[in-house]
Amino acid sequence: MAxxxxxxxxxxxxxxxxxxxxxxxLPRLAVSVSATTxxxxxxxxxxxxYHFLSRTEFDRRVAEGAFVEWAEYSGNRYGTxxxxxxxxxxxxxxxxxxxxxQGARQVREKMPEAVQVFIAPPSRETLRTRLVGxxxxxxxxxxxxxxxxxxxLAAQREFTYVVINDRLEEAIVELVAIVERELAGRV
Ligand code: 5GP
Numbered sequence: 001m002a003x004x005x006x007x008x009x010x011x012x013x014x015x016x017x018x019x020x021x022x023x024x025x026l027p028r029l030a031v032s033v034s035a036t037t038x039x040x041x042x043x044x045x046x047x048x049x050y051h052f053l054s055r056t057e058f059d060r061r062v063a064e065g066a067f068v069e070w071a072e073y074s075g076n077r078y079g080t081x082x083x084x085x086x087x088x089x090x091x092x093x094x095x096x097x098x099x100x101x102q103g104a105r106q107v108r109e110k111m112p113e114a115v116q117v118f119i120a121p122p123s124r125e126t127l128r129t130r131l132v133g134x135x136x137x138x139x140x141x142x143x144x145x146x147x148x149x150x151x152x153l154a155a156q157r158e159f160t161y162v163v164i165n166d167r168l169e170e171a172i173v174e175l176v177a178i179v180e181r182e183l184a185g186r187v
Contacts, residue, residue: 003094003182004085004111005029007175008104009119009156010149011074012131014165015098018119021172022096026179031096032084035061038076041136051081069099069106074144078103094183101152104159115182117175118159122166124149 007015023029035051037058046052053061058077062070070079080097088095097107107114121127127149131142156162161178165171181187 001113002089002092004089004107004114005094005096005179005182006104006107006114006116007096007098007119008101008116008152008159009165010121010127010152011100011145012127012134012149013119013121014130014168014171015119017168018163018165018171018175019096019098021168022175022179025172025176026183028093029096029179030088030093031098032080032088034078034084034097034099035067035070035081036076036078038078068110069103071100071102071106073100073102074141074148080107094179100148101155108158115161115178116159117161117163117178118156119171119175120153120156120162120164122164124153126166 007019009015019031023031033047033051035053035058037053037055040046040049040052044050055077061067066081066083067079068082068085070077078100080099080103085095104116108116128146131137131145137145163171163174
């Protein structure tokens with residue numbers, strides 16, 4: 001069975017950057033494209049960044065059981081489609097999920113064999129600086145994401161691996177080492 005890697009942690013911690021670096025180094029990994037009801041940000045392409053769905057369409061797919069997990073986050077819904085996972089797993093391709101903590105817990109229940117990695121910021125202040133600096137969210141959205149981050153940070157001890165994203169290069173090396181070790185079965 002191909003491995004599933006769950007990469008979780010608060011918004012703004014650098015999950016996306018770390019996952020891009022992980023894929024550069026281990027190109028045989030595939031990333032699951034999530035579905036969301038949030039509006040696309042400038043430059044985000046449908047089917048690449050996310051599958052952008054209306055609330056009605058999202059809920060219809062929830063009802064038909066199309067999601068492995070889904071969660072409400074900062075006023076929008078996000079979920080992992082079964083179709084993103086099944087075909088890869090059948091073909092032996094390891095898949096990476098970039099999801100928030102509630103979704104990671106659901107995956108842990110349903111797929112206890114999935115590898116769970118929590119990406120933590122060196123401090124809450126770093127997280128705030130990154131969220132503001134990213135410039136993708138309004139002040140109100142940043143405040144909301146930071147509030148959620150407090151609960152997410154408290155959950156980090158639930159996870160098998162915690163990688164602190166202080167110096168990016170070091171965090172990349174650490175994440176790549178975890179994934180390589182798990183893929184090789186050396187754990
Ligand atoms: P953003 O709006 O910044 O793209 O994402 C907000 C949060 O939702 C991030 O923490 C991101 O990792 C998470 N997220 C993205 N896709 C999924 C998904 O499929 N399921 C869950 N549970 N969370 C997701």
